[in-house]
Amino acid sequence: MKKILIAATAAVLATGAGLLGASAADKLKIGFIYLGPVGDLGWTYQHDLGRLEMVKEFGDKVETTFLENVSEGPDSERSIEQLARAGNKLIFTTSFGYMEPTLKVAKKYPNVHFEHATGYKRDKNMSTYSGRFYEGRYIQGIIAAKMSKSGVLGYIASFPIPEVISGINATMLGAQTINPNIKVKIIWANTWFDPGKEADAAKALIDQGADIIMQHTDSPAAMQVAAERGKLAFGQDSEMIKFGPKAQLTSTMNNWGPYYIQRVKAELDGTWKSEDFWGGLKSKLVVMAPYTNMPDDVKKLAMDTEAAIIEGRLQPFKCPIVGQDGKEVECKGGTHLDDGQVLGMNFYVKGIDEKIPGK
Amino acid sequence: MQLVLEKRAERSSAIALISPLIAIGLTLATMSILFAMLGKNPISALGVYFIAPFVDSYSLQEIAVKATPLVMIAIGLSLCYLANAWNIGAEGQFLIGAVAGSWLAVKTQGTDAGPWVFPAMLLLGAVGGALYGLIPAICKVRFGASEILTSLMLVYVADLLLDYLVRGPWRDPKGFNFPTTAEFDPVATVPVLIEGGRLHLGGVIALVVVAAGAVLLARTIKGFEIRVVGAAPRAARFGGFNSNQLILLAFAISGALAGMAGIIEVAGPVGHLQPGISPGYGFTAIIVAFLGRLNPIGILFAGLFLALTFIGGEQAQITMKIPLDVTKVFQGILLFFVLACDSLILYRFKLVFASPKVSRGAH
Amino acid sequence: MGLIEAIILAVLAASTPLLLAATGELVTERAGVLNLGVEGMMIVGAACGFGGAWLSGSVIIGALCGIGAGVLMSLIFALMTLGLAVNQVATGLALTILGIGLSGLIGSRFVGEKISLAPHLHIPGLTDIPLVGRILFGEDAFVYLSLALVIGVWFFLYRTRTGLILRAAGDNHTSAHALGYPVLRIRMFAVMFGGACAGLAGAYLPLAYTPFFIPGMTAGRGWIALALVVFASWLPGRLVIGAYLFGAVTILQLHAQGWGVGVPSQLMSALPYLATIIVLVLISRARTGGSTAPAALGTVFVPDR
Incomplete structure (x- = not known):
């Protein structure tokens, strides 16, 4: 039974990998955790616009994944970890309530870079960012x-x-x-x-x-x-x-696009550092x-x-x-x-x- | 000619065995069509949902973590339902258990309290949940008020109480006003079973609860009374069982288990008290209880299975970019098929050619 | 426009979706069926209602789409619980899960779109009457439709033979069946009526309240509707009072804040639920031998042949 299971799994994974295409290996994988549905017309919607703007900027060099409607309760740690395990190298968690879970997962995955929006706890591989x-x-x-x-x-x-x-x-x-x-x-x-x-x-x-x-x-x-x-x-x-x-x-x-572009660029260049970024009108994170x-x-x-x-x-x-x-x-x-x-x-x-x- | 449902003389064990398989088959067929309509490869999509989570120990652990509260709550609910007591407020009992246990964690924060803290929190959670569960039970046996509705109303009250506490008295003083308590001290958290993993002692407790539930129902007089009161209330009365007492007991156990699940969730995967600690566990557990046919072992599998669809749904979002809404639809359809097929254990379809009674028009 | 008049107008609008959904559920429950899937039917009604109105440009078509969607959802419920004798509580909860998923899928096409809201009535002469004109003749048509619906339901339940049979089916399905009444068919129509009302209640939100669709925009109103039916002890007249009381508490809580009255908002929000429990206990006590709830509420019925 177990053998059949493994064989079936291998087949499935192979199909999955086939769908993603051979070039998947050299793309930078970037993950996003959203609080609401992408269609909320508000907070999450703007983060997703930022993600799309970033994808437009880098095109084939990046591959993004998002998990939406992730509640700030017990599930969020798992959701963040799933993204890390799926090979995402840069993960944006876009709500305050993800602070502790992001911190926990960041400690477990020292080679993955995390960016947490609106929080105040940081680590070597975990930045924070927010808007003035x-x-x-x-x-x-x-x-x-x-x-x-x-x-x-x-x-x-x-x-x-x-x-x-x-x-x-x-x-x-x-x-x-x-x-x-x-x-x-x-x-x-x-x-x-x-x-x-x-x-x-x-x-x-x-x-x-x-x-x-x-x-x-x-x-x-x-x-x-x-x-x-x-x-x-x-x-x-x-x-x-x-x-x-x-x-x-x-x-x-809230104009997250430029920030996402800047951080992804740093990641691609290998210059990503843990920071506390608090951008306002000047850095165009806040736009009238x-x-x-x-x-x-x-x-x-x-x-x-x-x-x-x-x-x-x-x-x-x-x-x-x-x-x-x-x-x-x-x-x-x-x-x-x-x-x-x-x-x-x-x-x-x-x-x-x-x-x-x-x- | 008409297709009608008819009660079987006795439950069909053959159907009991194959009905989950039929249900899963029907769900797979339906979902394949839906995936194809969405332009996704049905085979790989279903593989991601059902097989990929089994590949590694990480996902298996996560399934266990997710199933833990569902199974604990559902075991308690099954006792209620067997006794014909309709507790649908487990969500509220879960929250109150979390609040009651967290009280101790908040009070002992920063002190040098010993390792007694977590067991005491567990006890408080169980007591809190049980007391909260007794409110609708008392309203029922004392005043005859429908427990379905009172227990449901109490969910909102519990939710608002928790909200008030974490925004007011229990708010983390260093937490920039965000609605959460400070992270619990290590003595106030659930021990993790595997270093670096998320599988915690709660999983073991859930298994003990399953075993205890099975023994209670199959081997004890109280368990027998509960089943008789639900299945044949008149026989129970002749047998001299005190049905009111049994309803109180069922609600108390059910509340205690939900409360314990609540404090375990808060002291484990979450680590602090905050609004939104439950993504609807109390309601999902109702479905788990029915999927498991109100049988402890069945509930264990049903809980694991539902957890699997959550984990699989997340992986489907990651690897195949299948929207979360599809997972919800998937869960809904699956539940419908399972419940529908299970119905055939007790009933069968029959073709009738003429109505046996002259129907007097309703108009 | 005076402040009191303005508050009453706001209360009327806020109560209407609750009243609509609760009226439908009242009829369903009176027939002995407990459908906990109101929230699910409402949110699908909201998505389809908005979709219909956006595609056609007509609020009426939107409302019809909402009703149709609610009926389709309720038919799933009827098939399960009446056709296959599945437990109603579990089915209702599953229906809500399905509804939330479906509405997200349907609604994802309409994100960011806007329609024009259902117009407020204006009857020359009547609407301009001071104080009461705007309230009695100046809201959107759904507000008055919901009231007419409750009156219709009251008349149906207590003044028609069919209504009597429906109540009989809800109180004792075995006797009703023995008397030759088609219990399952009656219940199916009751469930469909509940679905239609829930669908319309959901559609009211994007059609007459806020002219856009957002996933999850019903925000728990379906569950409140369920509470209201109990609060009203299954009586249409009390349902109106309950719905407007609930709307009033919601609106007045907001006004109280504007006036600077400091009451913990959680306590204000919890009041309706606590009141419902107390009412339930009181009415159950007042009548010896159990509550005024339909006696067969939530139980499965399979006709003996």
Whole structure:
């Protein structure tokens, strides 16, 4: 019985190898672990666009594989290890919850290079990478304050993690440069992804007087509600103008392609090193969608701000920063908050009336 | 002329033996068509699903790891189902077990607590799961409330409780606000059986549970009572069995096993408490219980088989770029065929030429 | 538009898919069949509903596609549980797995596409009535359709002979069969009705709520619909109350946050489920001799010949 099994297996593997073609051996195999389905129109969708852009750049030199809908629970370690075992030499794990499993697998496979998105633990063969999404949100804050008639911004947030908190703070700091009395109403959806709930949250915010909708959840539902109600909104993760041609002001887009290209190139050249990459507007990991539905002076202000951030003339978290409690926040970076403070941000700036959930 | 289903006088052991084979054959045929429609070579695709995972010890270990919680939960569920108690809230009992056991892991974190921690966590998990399982059981025997529905509702409550704990009180203070506890200390984790692998003590515990379940059902009076209460409630009443007590017992055991599976999963493959620790184990285990025909040995094989389709599905994504959705469809179709073929053990088809009763119109 | 009016409008829309799916499941369960595959039927309905609307450009065709898909899914269930006497719980769960997979396969073609949403009604004169006009005459047609459906179901169950027979089949299939009623055929139609409603409920999401399809967009609403049927103790009137209460809790929880009321959102979200359990215990207690659940709910029936 066992012999038959082995023979059958060999036959199957041979067929499989035949399908992949003889050139498979000299291609660099690259694996991706996705949290959602590739069609989520948000976080995973953008990672997959980045992967496709990278494939386009290198063509025959690379072969990519992805596993989608990998839950952050007990299965993720196995999924990552399966990719490593399948001969992938560079593996991108694209959600925070994969941090511990990636670390475990990285220790087991010292010759494979791992890249973990949005985490903070690294190893010799495990890099981390993420985006300075707060830079885009600072610009959004300025635009929002200029465009708002009611002086109330509506913010749909997912979970109170530092990335989201720093986004809210950056928005407010930007908005306060235009209108010191601007208000923000925050609704925690407690999900990254439930279009119905995101739409409900957008409706609630508009009904409570917000006339600009911003979101830190993944689907275009909120954009579409704003469009239907004749309000303005910002996209998230991806270009959402299709869902609100008359509503979208801009969108802070996650543009992973250039980073993937750069890392794959390093891998091909043999120069890959474990790093902590945190890219913003300057490195084009964060890209602003075209500024639309706003007068020319606001557009110019937005573009000037973008340029100033890119050139390093402007820091969204420039000191002094006053917390919600009225006390000044320690300024570890000299002229601005240092990266550690932003990465672990757990306070609201002055001007936000609400409290961080669970705090 | 009409094709109708008819109960057999006694269960057919011949069909019992060949029905899984028929089901697998039908599934293979259906899936071959689907793979061909998707432009994939059916033979290599099926090979990846069913044979490739057997090639190496790594995949075999992974199948065992994946099957462990499924088998443990399903054994408990089978007791309930045999007693005609419809516990479909094992997912909630799994989560509560994980929460109860994790409490100790969180409290002893960073202290020099000894190796008693993990056994104690296991016990807490079992107790937590059992107590949570008793809620629908008590609602049923005391008030007559349908346990199908109360146990299902309690799944969501458990899910939200876990969510609250890891986002609030138990959140890792050094974890940048992410919703997870800190990694458990070594004394609070499940020992691994093979160095460098993922096969852990839970696999052994699952086997013990299977053996215990088999003995309980086949060799003990309680096991006999459980089966009689389910199969012939009136006979049970004449026999003087306390059916309420048996329902409570079945739910308690079932909850305890699910809770234990929960804490093993958290203290083993996951390593910390976080939302989403269960990819629906409690629900998948229901299917495992039925696939295994509510028989402990059958459940062991059913659990391993379902785990195989998960591992195979992942390898199909990697080697053949077959989308995950196809694996879901595949699992669904497989389950339908297996359940349908198993039905023929108890029933048979018969051609009737005229309806034996004059049907009085329903209109 | 006043805030209260706006909240009511949002509640109506949020409750409609729940009400639609739950109405179908209520009829199915009244006939004695427990179909736990509502979520699976809904998500396939959503994918097919969107696909139909996108290809044809018509919301109505989309809705019909959603209904058709739900019916097809429910027929698989009927074949298994009625035709082959397979356990209903296991089949329902398997149906959900299948549905999630199928919807992903079908929906992958429509990723990133957008349709125009079902229009809101506008009846000159009526819709413009202050305060109540928008609520009574200004939502999309599905909202009113779902209410009409519940009334229809109530009438059918309690005012027609067929409805009486259906309930009899759900309470005691052996007696119903002995009286010469075709229990299996009645149950099949009940299951199909449940599938049609679930399919339409799923289609409502991309057709009237958010104009795109995303895998998993039903996000557990099918399971909530199952809970609602119990909460309503299998009575159509209470189902309406339950669905709107549930919708109201969902929407008000969001508004409470906007007003800065700090309640742990998990507690708010858990309330409907806890309430359902309590209601279930209370109604079961109130009636001696068991619950108001259809007595034969979830049991297999094979006619004796």
